[in-house]
Amino acid sequence: MAAHTISTAGTVNEDLAKERAKCNFNIEEVTNLLDGGKENTIKRKNIENISLDSGAHIDKIPEECLGPKERYENAVRKSCVYAKIVRDEVLTMTGMESFGSPVLRRTSDAFFKEISPFLLHLGMFVPTIMGQATPEQQAQWLPRALNMEILGTYAQTELGHGTFIRGLETTATYDPETEEFIFHSPTLTAYKWWGGGLGKTVNYCIVVAQLYTKGVCYGTHPFLVQIRDEDTHMPLPGVFVGEVGPRMGFHTADNGYLGFDHHRVPRMNMLMKNAQVLKDGTYVKSAKHGKLSYGTMVFVRVELVYEVAFNLAKAVTIATRYSAVRRQCQPRPDQPEPQILDYVTQQHKLFIGIATAHALQFTGYWLWDTFARVIGEMKEGKTDTLPELHALASCLKAVSTSDAASLIEQCRFACGGHGYMASSNLPALYTFVTATRTYEGDYTVLLLQTARYLIKAWEQAEEGKAMTPTVSYLVHSAYNRKAKWDNSCEGITRAFYAVAAGKIEASVNSIRRRMKTGLSFEDAWELTTVQLVAAAEAHCRAVISDTYWKETERMTSSSSAAVRSVMRQLNELFLVYWVLERTGDLLMYSTISGKDIIELQQRYEELLSQLRPNAVGLVEAFDFRDEILNSTLGAYDGRVYERLMEEALKSPLNAEPVNQSFHQHLKPFMQGKL
Amino acid sequence: MAAHTISTAGTVNEDLAKERAKCNFNIEEVTNLLDGGKENTIKRKNIENISLDSGAHIDKIPEECLGPKERYENAVRKSCVYAKIVRDEVLTMTGMESFGSPVLRRTSDAFFKEISPFLLHLGMFVPTIMGQATPEQQAQWLPRALNMEILGTYAQTELGHGTFIRGLETTATYDPETEEFIFHSPTLTAYKWWGGGLGKTVNYCIVVAQLYTKGVCYGTHPFLVQIRDEDTHMPLPGVFVGEVGPRMGFHTADNGYLGFDHHRVPRMNMLMKNAQVLKDGTYVKSAKHGKLSYGTMVFVRVELVYEVAFNLAKAVTIATRYSAVRRQCQPRPDQPEPQILDYVTQQHKLFIGIATAHALQFTGYWLWDTFARVIGEMKEGKTDTLPELHALASCLKAVSTSDAASLIEQCRFACGGHGYMASSNLPALYTFVTATRTYEGDYTVLLLQTARYLIKAWEQAEEGKAMTPTVSYLVHSAYNRKAKWDNSCEGITRAFYAVAAGKIEASVNSIRRRMKTGLSFEDAWELTTVQLVAAAEAHCRAVISDTYWKETERMTSSSSAAVRSVMRQLNELFLVYWVLERTGDLLMYSTISGKDIIELQQRYEELLSQLRPNAVGLVEAFDFRDEILNSTLGAYDGRVYERLMEEALKSPLNAEPVNQSFHQHLKPFMQGKL
Known part of the structure; x- marks a missing residue:
């Protein structure tokens, strides 16, 4: 290509610079919240510096340009390099506490677009x-x-x-x-x-x-x-x-x-x-x-909630930065093409991704604490909370992996054709994360495991037995069918619990109706599984909504006013989004009215516009180094088009002006000599 | 691997054979319906025989095992071979009428998992x-x-x-x-x-x-x-x-x-x-x-509706056959593991895919006829129906590509881990079809084009002007807000139109409310785009539901009773599925009750069970040769595990017992000598 066209290395895209100036909260403060404290941020950055500053992660040829064999060989080479850095440099600094930590997992993404062949070793x-x-x-x-x-x-x-x-x-x-x-x-x-x-x-x-x-x-x-x-x-x-x-x-x-x-x-x-x-x-x-080995399975599922939240955060960082750089269309002839981030439909695609990355990460933290407590109790011989934890981890693994994959794909759609380029890194993020929906417990199978627990819990509530915390809402709802609606965050989460209770009850009724016709419990259960999956999903969404809301309140209690405000907006956006996604359930199981729904649609649109100036700030609070994002569309400098072309020029097909297949096949064919 | 393990070539999986025996309708009759007549089926098979019987499409090494350069070179080689067959053999038999026909497109899929570099030439x-x-x-x-x-x-x-x-x-x-x-x-x-x-x-x-x-x-x-x-x-x-x-x-x-x-x-x-x-x-x-060149753009979109329906049909054929072969779990200890096709959740994932492939294909036919009529009128100077056709083709392109991609991915999920294997062909089907959501008009952009037409139509209805056919429902609904619900197919499609009308009206109200605050129409429009996209989508779903229902009635009017019955079941399944997906909208814009929804959920589960014995028959009516499906999981003989292993053994990494990277990197690393 013409040499004159790429000449902006070292500069930063003007639109991105303006977005950064516009952000009205302290980005580092949110980064510290997400890392779980300032000292964690410092430690993470330290590990990233040690691992990445040598440049050992850099590929001369993009790995998608290699055949599968060469790609594997390159991954082995880099695995040895990375494992050596971790063993000889990182762990000597941090001690064994970093072994297998999410920070190392995150750093390794700069070395491996997807995964190292060593991963399952550790x-x-x-x-x-x-x-x-x-x-x-x-x-x-x-x-x-x-x-x-x-x-x-x-x-x-x-x-x-x-x-x-x-x-x-x-x-x-x-x-x-x-x-x-x-x-x-x-x-x-x-x-x-x-x-x-x-x-x-x-x-x-x-x-x-x-x-x-x-x-x-x-x-x-x-x-x-x-x-x-x-x-x-x-x-x-x-x-x-x-x-x-x-x-x-x-x-x-x-x-x-x-x-x-x-x-x-x-x-x-x-x-x-x-x-x-x-x-x-x-x-x-x-x-x-073997109860403790059962614990290992739960542990892997808890880890996956983190991991997919982290990958979703990457995707939404890429898509949001790109949307600040990309300009397209001309709604009014007298004005320049707007940044696509100014389109409300684009905000609709992206901001729920940012909010969900927070929701899953906060829920992951909370699940981790719950897990640690249960393991502690188990070591003292108390194993009665394990079924609840198992039911919780099962549905959270199912819903978080599925939602993260869909939202990563939505980020890719939001980048139009360029999101289809491997160099955007969005295709690899999707194909990697979509696999998590299947392994370590398939989506449908896991939700049915949770459903089994919920049906038992429902029966226990009917019998007036004591309920464990995450299903205590069933006691109340059994006697209070339609949740009284109010538009507050608290009102919304209460209504989501009512939806879950309503769906569990409907499933119980279906099973019982079928058993009355002479079917066994197992046959009646099987015929009701479509409803049971939906009930378990509704339960899970209620737990995520509730946890995200409560954790936001708790975690931001000593934050600056600006940070608290933007975190709450994001949280409310998440809740209102899910109300609008589930109006059918809410009309069935709460007193929400058509008028409420119209008002919430307006509220949702207001929230998009309130979050708009802070969008780039919010994704930059995830604090991804360019090496970890690995994306032409998402780099800090916003040199989107230059990077796309620079990557294209690395394609082996571009190493020679005429491919040999022309002489071998194309020319004889076109000349009628084949 | 051990030589003793693959030894069933030439046999057919017993479970699949039983499924074929169980089918209660004449498969060929449905094939003829889908091809548009018996003579078309014969012609298609003829073209397939000419193109494929020579075996010129066969790759010695699966193309995913090649690097990008070698993969391209192989595609050029095969493009020349295929183009020569078409030019010298197919077209000399059929004449130019086959040039660019869907049948040739379909046949070329045996040569190219995705696409030939020659595709845009033709x-x-x-x-x-x-x-x-x-x-x-x-x-x-x-x-x-x-x-x-x-x-x-x-x-x-x-x-x-x-x-x-x-x-x-x-x-x-x-x-x-x-x-x-x-x-x-x-x-x-x-x-x-x-x-x-x-x-x-x-x-x-x-x-x-x-x-x-x-x-x-x-x-x-x-x-x-x-x-x-x-x-x-x-x-x-x-x-x-x-x-x-x-x-x-x-x-x-x-x-x-x-x-x-x-x-x-x-x-x-x-x-x-x-x-x-x-x-x-x-x-x-x-x-x-240039109105006619505008017609070309519409033409390409109409073609895409066919194309994605065809690819969805492939995916659901693969997943359904695999689900008949795969056995997993043991709900009752005294019985063998069931075929996963017997799980209701699996039927829920697959049968909507079969129904949607029909719905899109029938809608595609109908759109094609409409297109041909409009082009005919345009040649006589009458261009006033073009805006309606454009609005229709835009939303149908958006919704059909998006739905087909999601449902292909759902077929992949339904195959568990094996659906992630390239040799299943499901990953390539997804990554190919998901691109159609973006090119030739992005999903969101196209729905907003349709919305613009719908808002104008709404204003014309208010003014009492004459309406074109696909928006005539707006006249009626403007005076009849809540559609009277009944559970019949006709009642359901009527309610879907009421939903579309309700959403268009809500969008109009939002725009007007915003304009009252002093905003320009364009600014008010922009702020309402999330609702406008939803309104256009609702319009499109009403049109698809209505068309699928009417075309099923029309096309099966002279069919055998068994074929009419199964086609109607599939059609009803499609309608009820979408009712259950859109209960929120229906509760807002029709008189449907909670009781109706519970009854329809039961009806849905009944339909799944009625369709179950004919599932394999229905996908085999799509009549895909193995070469075109190109799938280890979906081949006619059901030798799923044998084919998976046979394909694995072709991986270049398996050509030698020890990869060179062991000597170069792994061994020095493990011995601490790196």
Whole structure:
């Protein structure tokens, strides 16, 4: 292209500069709130500086320009570099407290557009050893794993089995003669599928298999299985391992398959904290059974709420900055084209994204505290709050991943054609986050788990039993069907609880009506599942709305007036948005009127206009370094068009003026010689 | 992997075979309905046989396993092969009537997962010459273009300008001395961006530029510009052309950028049907002005309604067949894991997809007939129905592309983790179709164009003027605010019109209220756009519901009883689904009650269960050859797991047991030697 056209490096887009001048609150104050305190912001920035200032994360060729093999190889190279920085520099500064922290996860996004093949080593392999191995086993394996002398992953899901863990087919049969387990995949559908890093990277693996000993099956148990030779990296005999092939995203995760043909593993590689097989083959269950390992599953779901909130914050930062730079159309002939951020429909697409990123992050914090409390109680032997936490984490995981993915996609739509460019980073954010809707518990399956808890809670409320906190609203509503409407934030959250109660009651009635016709509970339940999913979702939205509102009040209680004001506007926007999305439910289960709805529509439009001057300030409070956003449209300097062209010029197709396919195919074809 | 595990080639999955036996209607009869008659089905199959039986479409390595450059080169190779088949075999059989037909488009999907770099040659380049060149120009250019001795594309959108065509910056300045136009890109944002095939493939291009002559700008006009040397394919001097870089989809389309530095083009390369520049530089507008070229834009939008319906049909075929094969969970311990198609939540996700594919296809047919009639009238000088058609095509393009994309994604979700595998073809279907929401008119922009027409229509209804057919409901509703509810299909569509009328009225009231405070109409309009978008969407949904219902009745009037029954069930499912999605609007604008809603929820669940035995039959009536579906999950034989593994084994990462990155990076790192 012509050399004269890119010449603005080092400058900042004027419109963005004006937006920054317009912001009426202290951005750093909000950043500190979001980080959970000023000292956390300082520590985060420190870690980011150490990790990124060397420039080790920079790709010469954008990774989308590589083939899948080269892309994987590049990810391995960078994983080693990044892991070394973390091990040798970050952790020596912060100590082990940063190990696996969201800050490190956030920083790693500058290295990996999507994911490192090492992710499950730290995310699942090490935690499983910590949680399910005996102290002796931990002493043997953990030091090497933490020092990354061995690399592992976690293999549970099989080609034929995901949700239904009891249906897993891989067998581990104990042979007392040699004191070994024989691992075997009896069918194709028994092959493990999806393990991140499993395809080519790891040499060890946690394998979940059906344990057989003395002719009896004791169900699924975790084992630590070596799958590759430590020196040559060759798959061990009887181990069939490879990559599952191209995916929608996760391009650098080398998700793998794994099958066994009578592969032998020492007895002591069974993770024996919760159950053991003795030398003679006797199966012994530990006194403390597996409730705590159930806790790990909940833990991963809680983490996902954070993670998707963080990715949504990235997307809305990109789209909001771009909307300040982009100018389009001309509503009035005497004026220049407006910034697209001035269009109310654009504000409608973006501001709910900012608000939802806050709502999910605050709810995530609160869920984390709840989780920590429950774990503490469990250690003291009190496990009765675990079902509530499980029900809560299930629906929050489902709704937060689904909402975040939709809103990221909405940010992409809001950037028009340029949002479709890989260099905007919006496609990768979407394809990455949409996967979270499925893994670690599918959306529909999880909402039905929550629904099961809610139906039981409803029955307990009917019986006058004591209710746990998050379902205490059912007691009240059972006798007070239509919530009295008022337009305040408190009134709105109360009405959302009434909607949830109403939908739970309607589901209960449907199930009972069906049982009266002679159906079993399970059949009646199955026929009502569409309504049950909706009821669990309504419950979850009520909890998120309530938590976001209360946490905003609490967290901003000592903030400056300007910060409190903008945070409240955002919070109110969120609540009113969901009222307008759910008018049907509210007309059914509260006394809201058509007039109220018209007024709230006006209020919503007012809030958009109040938030407009602070929009860029609000997204900049998320405080993303350009390296982490990784976006031509979202960089701090707003050099949108220059960056789009700079990235285009890196495409390998642009390395030569004429592609070889012209000579080979195109020319003979056009000349009729093919 | 172990050789013993894949051994079922040639067999058909038992569950799928049972589904086929269960279907209670004649599948071919529905296929004929969808094709528009038995003779069309025969012709389509004939074209598919000619194109696909040679196996020329088969890739040895899945295209996702290639890097972007190799993927493009493969697409060029196959484009030449496919174009040759079409030119030499298909068209010699069918004559030119198949040229550019949906059947050819459908068949080409077996060759290109997404798109051929030649697509815009036939889709935009040739039609623009036909529509906007003079007969003399056509005689000069068309034979070479149709014979593909030259290849072209269409370049309108610029880096800085999409929606707002008047804002385009590329200039074509006439120089009477040499009788040439001087093409120039004055800024970076003036660079053309997105043209399919522009990056590396085409040698000619329709360029839309601001025409200057005698110092006056006459606005944007189309020109035919040669950009590459026909023999060497080198870009001509003053032409800067290349590929825009990786995108979310369209990986093989080599979308390009194009800039000019005082590039000279002969005067006669201006497309002169509607306007001319004489030798001396005098600008002359033709008597017949550009209404017909406006028709071309509408034509492309009408075509998109078909195209997305077709892609949705593919997705739902894949997901439904997979759901018949996949078994998961165990609601009752004494029974085997059920087919996931038996879960009501799964039916809820899929059957609306089947119904929507029908609804959009039927609406597309009807829109096509309407379009043909309007074009006929225009040729007789009657252009007053064009605004209505434009308003209709705009909202239908917006809603159909958006709905199809969401429902394709829902099909992907319904396939769990395996839906994330590229080999399912669901990711490519989504990333391809989601782009249609943006190009040829962005979702929000198009709905606002329809809204503008609707607001005018509302004012005309108030004034008692005659109304065109699709907005005649506004006359009635203006005096009859709350539609009397009844649960029949006719009652439902009537209520949907009442919702549209109610939302249009509410928007009018908002605009007027704002104008009373002193705002101009344009400012009041802008502040009301969120409501206006919703009103236009409601109008569109009413039209689709009404059309789908009436067309189902009309098209099945001479069908067998079984076919009529299943088609009506699907139609009713569609209507009831949308009632349940829009209860808030219906409670506002009709007399529907809470009791009605509960009854309709039950009716919906009944319809799911009635459709269940015919689900596989219904998707097989779309009659997709395996080559066109291109999916491990959706093939006719249901060998889901075998195909997943077969495809995985083609991944280049699986070509060698140990990837080189182990020796280069991983081993030194793990041994602490990095």
